Amino acid sequence: MTVSNWKVDYIGFVLPALIFTAWYLVTLEGGVPAYLIPSPSNLVRVAVDFATGHANLTPYAGTLLVHTLASVQRVAMGFGLAVAVGLPLGFLTGRISLAKSSLDSTVHLIRIIPGIGWLPIAMVWFGVGENTTLFLISLAAFFPIYVNAAQGASSVPPLLIRAGRMLGANKLTIFTTVIIPASLPSTLAGLRLGLGISWAYLVLGELTGVTYGLGAVMMDARMLGHAEMILVSMIFIGLFGRISDMILVGSFKRLDLLREENKE
């Protein structure tokens, strides 16, 4: 493993710098009013205050941790539920034709309905807030996890399975020692998509009305006219989404590393 992928490509910084400059220019005195687009410096101050609470610039000063914990917990639970159901069902569908014929077409039928389309009925069933959010996250994250696990499991080369069988693996050990490792790349892709979608549906669910959570802050700030807090919340959601993706990919790489260390 080399660090060559950390090589900096300066051209990548040009567009953000231009956007930043334009943003700064339009917020100068006499430009777009601050209640529509806050200036970069104001945004940074509000963001720091949101985290530390030292200046009490907004009603949300110092509450970042509480809201983040609430949001992260919802994502973890919703995504965890989607993984717990999606991975086993996906692997089964990918390998067992009975599971595929009895399950797959129904799943794909439901998949066509956009996740947002579930919002009204979810609110009827689960009320506004907590449980609706969990339902929406796990429903939306389920599909990419399921589809990719199934795809990975069904495209394992048959010769690899024959090799495992003639080396003495029974059907169950073939599953754990051949099919799962062979479909890992596709499975990981599904998990990453699912995790990304979890953050999207977190915001949707939280907008319906929860007390704590980054989505709740956005909705609340809109009503109180704090445009800068809406943007700050958006930035933090993006940041945490990215971090959670890095943790997911990192833990998969870590598993690989551990396997290599076992060989000494």
Added chain:
Amino acid sequence: MKVMQRTNLSAEGINKSFSRPGEHDSLKVLEDIRFEIREGEFVSILGPSGCGKSTFLNILAGFEPADSGHAACCGERIREPSPERAVVFQSPVLFPWLSVKDNILYGLKLRKNGRNEAEEIASEYIRAVGLDGFWDYYPSQLSGGMQQRAALARALVLRPKVLLMDEPFAALDAQTRYSMQQLLLGLWENYRHTVVFITHDVEEALLMSDRICIMSKRPGRIIEEITVPFERPRQLSLTGTQEFSMLKGHIFGRLMD
């Protein structure tokens, strides 16, 4: 010279057809195959491509059932794959996510050998195929010939009752193929495995085997069995002798029939 040896693997009246997509009749691939191999014997099944020889090996391995007939290993009917009948495929078919060592340990671990014992056996065979120093390499880091060596070690390490080899060197370049043939001959002198060796290469069959079963074009039948008269250990120079050429000519004649 031959002592009484047990029959290791036998097949009787094997028939196999495949259904053809879009057609009513099926394609007859194997017809009434009778085959027998004794313990410690090296037998080649030689035939033109498409004659069904690989299908026959798949039946012996337990990957596919025969339509009719009876195949047995040491008196036990063959129903499914087993490490008693280890296979070396035409391509290496190693597990790409495992190192060479773990690929070779795979079957031993399933057999619940103790870790130390398993590693000892594995290192013996890894040396025997000339791969010491490559324990921790992954298959993608090895050449085709080295991957095939690892595949050979992975099968041998299980000490199978019979080793089934499906054109194992056909995909290699000439030089690598030659060194793999030498390696296999050397291993065979040492361990005397029972080997069923599928090939379409007449010279390879003559060089390696005690006996050659010639298969006809589809539907494959065994049309002649030849006991190879050459003394062992055999060298490549054997291929230049007159007796070798005459046998080779005879076999070519049969294959053309």
